[in-house]
Amino acid sequence: xxxxxxxxxxxxxxxxxxxxxxxxxxxxxxxxxxxxxxxxxxxxxxxxxxxxxxxxxxxxxxxxxxxxxxxxxxxxxxxxxxxxxxxxxxxxxxxxxxxxxxxxxxxxxxxxxxxxxxxxxxxxxxxxxxxxxxxxxxxxxxxxxxxxxxxxxxxxxxxxxxxxxxxxxxxxxxxxxxxxxxxxxxxxxxxxxxxxxxxxxxxxxxxxxxxxxxxxxxxxxxxxxxxxxxxxxxxxxxxxxxxxxxxxxxxxxxx
Amino acid sequence: xxxxxxxxxxxxxxxxxxxxxxxxxxxxxxxxxxxxxxxxxxxxxxxxxxxxxxxxxxxxxxxxxxxxxxxxxxxxxxxxxxxxxxxxxxxxxxxxxxxxxxxxxxxxxxxxxxxxxxxxxxxxxxxxxxxxxxxxxxxxxxxxxxxxxxxxxxxxxxxxxxxxxxxxxxxxxxxxxxxxxxxxxxxxxxxxxxxxxxxxxxxxxxxxxxxxxxxxxxxxxxxxxxxxxxxxxxxxxxxxxxxxxxxxxxxxxxx
Numbered sequence: 001x002x003x004x005x006x007x008x009x010x011x012x013x014x015x016x017x018x019x020x021x022x023x024x025x026x027x028x029x030x031x032x033x034x035x036x037x038x039x040x041x042x043x044x045x046x047x048x049x050x051x052x053x054x055x056x057x058x059x060x061x062x063x064x065x066x067x068x069x070x071x072x073x074x075x076x077x078x079x080x081x082x083x084x085x086x087x088x089x090x091x092x093x094x095x096x097x098x099x100x101x102x103x104x105x106x107x108x109x110x111x112x113x114x115x116x117x118x119x120x121x122x123x124x125x126x127x128x129x130x131x132x133x134x135x136x137x138x139x140x141x142x143x144x145x146x147x148x149x150x151x152x153x154x155x156x157x158x159x160x161x162x163x164x165x166x167x168x169x170x171x172x173x174x175x176x177x178x179x180x181x182x183x184x185x186x187x188x189x190x191x192x193x194x195x196x197x198x199x200x201x202x203x204x205x206x207x208x209x210x211x212x213x214x215x216x217x218x219x220x221x222x223x224x225x226x227x228x229x230x231x232x233x234x235x236x237x238x239x240x241x242x243x244x245x246x247x248x249x250x251x252x253x254x255x
Numbered sequence: 256x257x258x259x260x261x262x263x264x265x266x267x268x269x270x271x272x273x274x275x276x277x278x279x280x281x282x283x284x285x286x287x288x289x290x291x292x293x294x295x296x297x298x299x300x301x302x303x304x305x306x307x308x309x310x311x312x313x314x315x316x317x318x319x320x321x322x323x324x325x326x327x328x329x330x331x332x333x334x335x336x337x338x339x340x341x342x343x344x345x346x347x348x349x350x351x352x353x354x355x356x357x358x359x360x361x362x363x364x365x366x367x368x369x370x371x372x373x374x375x376x377x378x379x380x381x382x383x384x385x386x387x388x389x390x391x392x393x394x395x396x397x398x399x400x401x402x403x404x405x406x407x408x409x410x411x412x413x414x415x416x417x418x419x420x421x422x423x424x425x426x427x428x429x430x431x432x433x434x435x436x437x438x439x440x441x442x443x444x445x446x447x448x449x450x451x452x453x454x455x456x457x458x459x460x461x462x463x464x465x466x467x468x469x470x471x472x473x474x475x476x477x478x479x480x481x482x483x484x485x486x487x488x489x490x491x492x493x494x495x496x497x498x499x500x501x502x503x504x505x506x507x508x509x510x
Contacts, residue, residue, distance in 0.1 A: 019345040
């Protein structure tokens with residue numbers, strides 16, 4: 001199935017530039033060094049799916065002219081991945097459409113905590129977000145006729161999810177891959193993989209760890225996301241193996 | 256005391272343009288019709304205070320080149336007023352500064368719900384936000400040598416707070432003013448007042464209700480904020496009394 005993937009954001013949780021930072025990346029004039037929070041928009045047939053709805057979702061939707069949203073796939077519940085959920089309200093009101101959110105049972109508990117008025121109906125406003133939440137575990141499921149294969153990952157000690165859609169896979173916020181997940185990532189055309197920075201971090205792959213994982217997984221092409229200001233686009237392009245590259249906000253790939 | 260106020264955002268909770276909307280305001284080429292979520296930045300002496308930290312805070316801080324933040328004053332806990340709190344982290348890391356958040360006890364409870372890792376210390380990361388939360392009620396308090404007078408307001412049934420700082424007052428998300436609050440708003444140079452739209456809303460003043468309130472309060476100048484796409488900047492300027500105007504993102508006033 002023909003699928004177009006647009007990178008809505010490729011940055012770590014604080015975004016690049018960081019407020020008040022004057023480092024080479026944060027003050028770079030290369031637009032590829034400006035990174036909103038990590039998320040992708042997948043367009044196939046007439047469906048529009050996003051992976052995570054981060055705090056920048058409104059800005060991303062306006063910049064990339066996303067015409068609608070049918071579904072959100074949640075990797076996990078951290079702020080930079082869920083704070084944009086409420087921004088889907090115009091889809092409810094202007095298009096009279098209920099967005100379907102797919103996530104784990106754990107993510108649902110956190111969404112209920114952050115958005116009680118959405119899940120528990122004690123809303124004081126008629127403008128409240130309307131979503132349908134569908135829980136998945138490790139069993140593949142379908143959106144329309146597109147199969148989604150959940151990929152279990154670890155973000156520090158926190159179990160999070162990646163996704164495989166055909167020959168495309170998306171694994172952000174990861175510091176360890178269970179053995180079984182490698183099996184699910186065979187024969188990919190495109191792998192998207194989190195690579196935070198050069199210095200070690202307890203819950204994210206460094207760039208060199210991510211490169212090693214990418215070599216093991218051996219997709220035809222690997223794009224890195226969730227990058228901090230330690231990583232500058234042009235320098236990464238010069239240093240990375242030819243089948244690996246940093247993604248950048250607005251990059252589109254067709255599969 | 257000399258004080259500069261910058262409007263960081265003047266829009267309602269969905270922002271203007273609304274995602275997917277093609278109305279005259281949402282497709283307007285007038286930059287004053289582009290509204291991020293309502294918030295102001297107050298600069299006096301060497302202190303930087305924001306009222307509310309909405310979901311657009313990072314974008315606002317970068318656009319307006321806010322050099323630092325010393326304090327956040329919270330009006331209430333709704334998503335469009337608190338979701339930017341986590342965006343203050345770079346102030347912690349780059350400037351080694353703990354931001355002081357001032358809010359009611361009720362706002363604190365909601366912040367604890369949304370940001371448990373900040374308030375309860377069960378953070379899995381060294382990058383966690385560091386704030387000091389100070390509860391206020393209706394008693395005036397001071398930031399440095401600037402007196403802050405809380406102004407009790409009602410946002411539907413929800414008690415929320417406005418603030419008076421010298422001859423400037425800020426009252427957003429309001430649909431009813433207790434009698435005692437009018438007393439606190441005498442002899443203002445500048446009043447900022449929420450005015451959602453033309454059609455009635457259960458928790459916000461309409462524009463005509465806000466104009467009536469502004470007439471009663473009788474500040475030298477009133478600026479309206481938290482405006483929906485029903486309100487177009489140029490048209491408001493043509494229709495409003497001479498001492499009232501819509502605010503717009505980036506507008507600066509000196510007091």
